[in-house]
Amino acid sequence: xxxxxxxxxxxGAHLRSANLRxxxxxxAIAVLFFVGVIAAQFVGDSMVGMSVVSAAxxxxxxxxxxxxxxx
Amino acid sequence: MSSIPHDQAVAGHTDGHAGDHNEGHGYxxxxxxxxxxxxxxxxxxxLYLLFSLTxxxxxxxxxxxIRAELFQPGxxxxxxxxxxxxxxxxxxxxxFGAIMPAAVGFANWQVPLMIGAPDMAFARMNxxxxxxxxxxxxxxxxxxxxxGGAAAGGWTLYPPLSVQAGMGMDLTIFAIHIMGASSIxxxxxxxxxxxxxRAPGMTMMKLxxxxxxxxxxxxxxxxxxxxxxxxxxxxxTDRHFGTSFFNAAGGGDPVLFQHVFWFFxxxxxxxMILPSFGIVSQIIPTFARKPLFGYASMVYAVASIxxxxxLVWAHHMFTVGMPxxxxxxxxxxxxxxxxxxxxxxxxxxxxxxxxxxxxETPMLFAxxxxxxxxxxxxxxxxxxxxxIDIQLQDTYYVVAHFHYVLVAGSLxxxxxxxxxxxxxxxxxxxxxxxxxxxxxxxMIFFNITFFPMHFxxxxxxxxxxxxxxxxxxxxxxxxxxxxxxxxLSQILFVVAVIKCIRGDGAKxxxxxxxxxxxxxxxxxxxxxxxxxxTPPVIA
Numbered sequence: 001x002x003x004x005x006x007x008x009x010x011x012g013a014h015l016r017s018a019n020l021r022x023x024x025x026x027x028a029i030a031v032l033f034f035v036g037v038i039a040a041q042f043v044g045d046s047m048v049g050m051s052v053v054s055a056a057x058x059x060x061x062x063x064x065x066x067x068x069x070x071x
Numbered sequence: 072m073s074s075i076p077h078d079q080a081v082a083g084h085t086d087g088h089a090g091d092h093n094e095g096h097g098y099x100x101x102x103x104x105x106x107x108x109x110x111x112x113x114x115x116x117x118l119y120l121l122f123s124l125t126x127x128x129x130x131x132x133x134x135x136x137i138r139a140e141l142f143q144p145g146x147x148x149x150x151x152x153x154x155x156x157x158x159x160x161x162x163x164x165x166x167f168g169a170i171m172p173a174a175v176g177f178a179n180w181q182v183p184l185m186i187g188a189p190d191m192a193f194a195r196m197n198x199x200x201x202x203x204x205x206x207x208x209x210x211x212x213x214x215x216x217x218x219g220g221a222a223a224g225g226w227t228l229y230p231p232l233s234v235q236a237g238m239g240m241d242l243t244i245f246a247i248h249i250m251g252a253s254s255i256x257x258x259x260x261x262x263x264x265x266x267x268x269r270a271p272g273m274t275m276m277k278l279x280x281x282x283x284x285x286x287x288x289x290x291x292x293x294x295x296x297x298x299x300x301x302x303x304x305x306x307x308t309d310r311h312f313g314t315s316f317f318n319a320a321g322g323g324d325p326v327l328f329q330h331v332f333w334f335f336x337x338x339x340x341x342x343m344i345l346p347s348f349g350i351v352s353q354i355i356p357t358f359a360r361k362p363l364f365g366y367a368s369m370v371y372a373v374a375s376i377x378x379x380x381x382l383v384w385a386h387h388m389f390t391v392g393m394p395x396x397x398x399x400x401x402x403x404x405x406x407x408x409x410x411x412x413x414x415x416x417x418x419x420x421x422x423x424x425x426x427x428x429x430x431e432t433p434m435l436f437a438x439x440x441x442x443x444x445x446x447x448x449x450x451x452x453x454x455x456x457x458x459i460d461i462q463l464q465d466t467y468y469v470v471a472h473f474h475y476v477l478v479a480g481s482l483x484x485x486x487x488x489x490x491x492x493x494x495x496x497x498x499x500x501x502x503x504x505x506x507x508x509x510x511x512x513x514m515i516f517f518n519i520t521f522f523p524m525h526f527x528x529x530x531x532x533x534x535x536x537x538x539x540x541x542x543x544x545x546x547x548x549x550x551x552x553x554x555x556x557x558x559l560s561q562i563l564f565v566v567a568v569i570k571c572i573r574g575d576g577a578k579x580x581x582x583x584x585x586x587x588x589x590x591x592x593x594x595x596x597x598x599x600x601x602x603x604x605t606p607p608v609i610a
Contacts, residue, residue, distance in 0.1 A: 019356075034298075034300050047327075058378065063296055
């Protein structure tokens with residue numbers, strides 16, 4: 001995920017590529033969670049798999065929100 | 072710092088220059104095609120808000136049919152199966168069709184204006200996000216007319232009922248998939264816009280509170296919508312492709328569905344309420360004529376609420392059988408959420424303290440929100456206590472609790488936000504007398520409807536039943552009268568909105584509220600089609 005400290009740039013191409021990177025990163029995380037929650041059912045004890053997915057979701061949130069709180 | 076002082080923000084060009092996205096090539100569709108092809112955040116915001124208002128009335132009609140049936144004991148208006156479908160679809164439509172799209176509508180209109188961006192980051196995807204919703208809503212309503220009727224197992228779609236239900240359940244699952252995809256695309260757009268397209272000088276800790284709450288809401292959506300989509304996909308494969316994720320007959324675990332569902336479902340409550348927190352955090356400082364008290368603590372409180380919301384899901388299922396350690400963990404974790412929520416309530420009150428307050432309609436709805444949401448929070452604390460929750464599980468006490476949180480919480484804040492920003496959106500001041508009538512009638516009838524449900528719940532009346540014992544008759548009659556009063560009160564809102572859209576009222580200045588100081592008030596009213604094409608500079 002890309003965030004700019006000096007947020008908006010006049011360089012349209014740079015902004016578009018930054019937007020695209022952010023969107024792809026966030027979208028990939030969404031796809032990962034979707035696949036993860038189904039795949040977790042096939043990993044031995046499904047409760048263990050679900051716990052891993054839950055922890056991943058929680059870590060994502062803590063990281064995504066936390067990194068913006070410092071700016 | 073919660074907002075940008077008016078004199079420090081320099082608005083960019085706000086004329087009608089059509090240089091934005093695909094609208095800058097000489098093609099200007101009109102009529103219905105304008106709305107179908109629009110990539111403008113203001114148009115799309117309007118579409119979201121109108122869609123949610125329509126769905127609010129459809130879901131509301133279902134609620135009134137439910138209350139008409141429950142006006143007195145016995146079966147008189149609808150069949151029990153249809154009653155179950157009504158309770159299910161009322162929940163799904165209000166959550167996915169009314170509240171969430173309304174919040175996205177506010178975000179579409181306000182986020183770019185508040186951060187000084189010309190539009191959302193992905194304007195075409197924004198259009199697509201919206202236009203996915205009407206077919207999904209159509210599918211939900213269509214499910215009433217297919218063999219077997221609409222889904223009837225409650226909005227939570229618990230197996231085994233959802234595995235055994237008819238074709239209506241398939242339509243519901245597809246509708247949820249589509250609405251989930253729409254939410255995820257909308258969230259990606261909002262996150263990207265906020266992170267990358269802020270005006271120069273607008274650091275994260277200078278963001279208006281509404282923008283902060285939406286950023287965190289968007290992260291929540293990215294985290295939980297795929298979980299919901301995954302769980303209903305497994306439900307679908309259980310129904311049609313021979314798997315047994317949740318089908319006990321094939322070795323599956325129905326309780327697992329409850330865990331997965333509520334891992335989505337509880338954060339979903341905060342997805343619906345955090346944007347409301349943001350709206351109220353804009354309204355109260357404006358009408359108290361004071362900066363928001365404790366801006367940084369408000370941001371940290373919202374972040375804490377978002378993260379804690381993932382640690383409490385099993386308080387919805389205390390009765391399924393859990394180890395004592397699990398019960399204790401989820402009980403205490405749930406009670407812990409009261410701390411950051413209390414911080415927010417304290418900060419709103421402190422903002423009002425010794426403020427030069429006036430009580431226009433947006434402020435009335437904000438104070439109404441504060442009062443009623445706090446009551447809903449208190450009953451939430453009661454339900455967090457495992458021994459009490461086991462007694463009150465699936466009673467009308469729970470129905471009262473979540474309507475205090477979601478109707479008085481989300482809906483009152485959205486009404487407040489609509490009255491607050493209608494002058495900016497339409498260029499016309501709303502009719503204050505009509506707004507005040509709308510507030511007071513909603514406030515009174517809301518409490519007539521939902522407060523007695525606490526008594527019914529404590530007395531043991533179960534939810535989702537079309538008939539009940541004679542002992543519950545009196546309060547049910549009161550509740551039904553209140554519900555019809557509340558429903559009729561909302562016509563006042565529609566009249567107020569139509570009058571604004573038609574320009575029937577005083578012309579709104581750029582900044583109609585003396586105490587408002589965020590960027591949207593630096594552009595004329597109504598906001599021009601294109602704003603901030605030259606970014607404002609925030610000192």
